[in-house]
Amino acid sequence: MAFDFDTPPDRRHSDSIKWQRYAHRDVLPMWVADMDFAAPPAVREALQARLDHGVFGYAHVSTALREAIVEGIARDHDWQIEPDWLVFLPGVVQGFNLACRLAGEPGDGVLTFPPIYPPMLLAPDNHQRRLVRSELVLKGGRWEYDWDGLDALLATQSARLLMLCNPHNPVGRVWTREELTRLAWHAEKHDWLICSDDIHCGLVIDSAQPYLPIAALDEAIAQRSITLMAPSKTWNIPALGCAFAVIPNAHLRKQYLASARGLIPDVNVLGLVACEAAYRDGGPWREALLAYLQSNARALLAGVNALPGLSMTQVEATYLAWLDCRGLGLTDPQRHFERHGLGLSDGRDFGLNGFLRLNFGCSRALLDEALQRLATAVRAV
Ligand SMILES: Cc1ncc(COP(=O)(O)O)c(C=O)c1O
Structure with missing residues (x-):
């Protein structure tokens, strides 16, 4: 077509x-x-059918939606997740803000890598956390982590949360297995929670650079990870407000849900419908x-x-x-x-x-x- x-x-x-x-x-x-x-068209048709139903009462997240996401992520990204690892959110920004609330105590550090999507620079302070910046560097025509700078930074500053963006907005990098492994090594060494904003993962345009979620590296990393995804960028439906966190660790998932309670609304019904159609038929x-x-x-x-x-x-x-x-x-x-x-x-x-x-x-x-x-x-x- x-x-x-x-x-x-x-x-x-x-x-x-x-x-x-x-x-x-x-x-x-x-x-x-x-x-x-x-x-x-597949998303618009599903929305039209839902509109024609005409009733917009409270809706639950269906098994079919969870399955569409699980299958879509296995098919497109070769990552096998379980349906009950998914926590639905109205937006990815809320997702990394919740991670900041969860990680440590007020005053604790959140490590991230500017230049980066602006709300990620603001999120730590929203929750009385300290922003710890490790600037990306331009080396040989490619944006990279500054490994030496990171070592020097961590010698004087502590953090409780590693806040990643993969693929990285705005520099357009898809982090490689080697780079993610090196970050994961730090996460284990310093006992960090990891929150990876992977909202752009469906938009890899350089086929030589396959996307790999950091949580897919190994079981230990999966257990300390919150991976944020959404259909919103890939299928261009950001105002429908549907995103999700993939949290393999049941205890962490429970804590995450608890920190959202009373603050984060359920995803609206049109967002849920669009999300399912996007992952299944998009x-x-x-x-x-x-x-x-x-x-x-x-x-x-x-x-x-x-x-x-x-x-x-x-x-x-x-x-x-x-x-x-x-x-x-x-x-x-x-x-x-x-x-x-x-x-x-x-x-x-x-x-x-x-x-x-x-x-x-x-x-x-x-x-x-x-x-x-x-x-x-x-x-x-
Ligand atoms: C890296 C990144 N995260 C999150 C968002 C926004 O996500 P949401 O609208 O689901 O809160 C954007 C939008 O540009 C983005 O680039």
């Missing part, structure tokens, strides 16, 4: 926060992480999407790296590119590109100045226009 990513619905006059920001300006919105594409659409994103990523990589003062690394996963603007010598790159018609995310929000994040989950025509505007903006520096 063919899917049309070239002519997405017009979102300019919709309720989209991405498009509303620039509603009355000639600025291409390429910031917040949703794609411009309509959700897969495969062909995802395959087509990945091919489209691969092509967008190739065009963007070539276009950006041809511009003096601007560069990006290969995107292994996600539809987000992390642009290095340091060579342009701008004090406020976000502002500069916005003035030239491009609405990008400011690297400072991710913890790194001099960078911008560009969302290429859009039609090729829009991306081509963005490339032209990038070139104009660079010439104007």
Whole structure:
């Protein structure tokens, strides 16, 4: 079946926060992480059938939904999980905030790796935990962990929680078995809880870099892990508010549920329906999407790296590119590109100045226009 990513619905006059920001300006919105594409037909059909039923009373998480997720994760990611390991949540952000509440006591450290999705930088403080930062480094054209820096950091700072992002937003890396094993070694040594935000795991566009959940490394690591996943990024349904934590350890699962009690609402019924359809029937659409994103990523990589003062690394996963603007010598790159018609995310929000994040989950025509505007903006520096 063919899917049309070239002519997405017009979102300019919709309720989209991405498009509303620039509603009355000639600025291409390429910031917040949703794609411009309509959700897969299989998801929309399931939602339509649920709407036609017409009753929206309290709903339970069905066995069929748990099975669709378990089968989907085994099929797509080669990870065998059990249905009762799943804890449903309205969002992944709530998922890592709960992990911060669980890990240790107020004042304890939460280790994470900037540049990173901004709510992960804020989560420790939300729960009176201390943010411990180990900055990623750009080595030979690839973003990596700074292993020496991490050793030095851990000599003076303690942590109770390792908060990962895999694949990593915004640098687009899919962490390798070696890298995850090295982190896992630290987790065992320091007795850390692990919370891995794997929301982008369905969006690997470099087939040479297969996704591996850290919890799949071995049984001991699984027992100390909370893996957060959702259909929201892969199938472009983030506003339907359905996510889940995979927690193999029964005691940890109980603690996690207890820390959510009275605070975190149940997932709404449309989110549950969409999630089941996505994992069960969304495969062909995802395959087509990945091919489209691969092509967008190739065009963007070539276009950006041809511009003096601007560069990006290969995107292994996600539809987000992390642009290095340091060579342009701008004090406020976000502002500069916005003035030239491009609405990008400011690297400072991710913890790194001099960078911008560009969302290429859009039609090729829009991306081509963005490339032209990038070139104009660079010439104007
Ligand atoms: C790494 C990461 N985690 C979480 C989220 C948001 O998740 P949710 O909307 O389920 O809270 C995003 C959205 O961009 C993200 O990139």
